Amino acid sequence: DADVTQTPRNRITKTGKRIMLECSQTKGHDRMYWYRQDPGLGLRLIYYSFDVKDINKGEISDGYSVSRQAQAKFSLSLESAIPNQTALYFCATRPWQGLKGTEAFFGQGTRLTVV
């Protein structure tokens, strides 16, 4: 089983619908992230969380919200999806262990299409 699991893997939704992307991890990391990948733009940070009570906006948080239900779970919601939110979404985790807290571990991504 994957250490960082995203569901669903692929999703097509209609404009105006609410949709939730889920992420769970078995690595025991306290830091979790949501990124968005668009062609030619790389990965951009949407939200990040250092623990269940610490949630922070990233570079492109408008139109998104998140929930850290537990240390292992971090969900991303689109309250009212719009076509320009069509993208590949990644969840990532990272430990906080001093110098060891450098590498990020990624889920396999959710391909979201808003029509």
Place this chain on the structure above:
Amino acid sequence: AQTVTQSQPEMSVQEAETVTLSCTYDTSENNYYLFWYKQPPSRQMILVIRQEAYKQQNATENRFSVNFQKAAKSFSLKISDSQLGDTAMYFCAFKNYGGSQGNLIFGKGTKLSVKP
């Protein structure tokens, strides 16, 4: 704010040859980390190599090596003996030493095609 620039949107190389992917970054910090991630068609993000800024020695991982030039803020990736499985998007990433600024910042990526 830190930025990461990959100036080569696409590159191609013949199988068994060597290719170098470029990355430059901008920061006023002295302590940081640099990474190269590979994203094959499966879209999984795979860490290829990392470099700590305080280390002068360039990192190597088998066929992958970096040329880290701290003064020039340059961090290029060299792939030797290219293989068909190296075909992927490659992302350069920067991370500050810690705290709230310690999030990964990615470049826009370079699409590498290895041709038989």
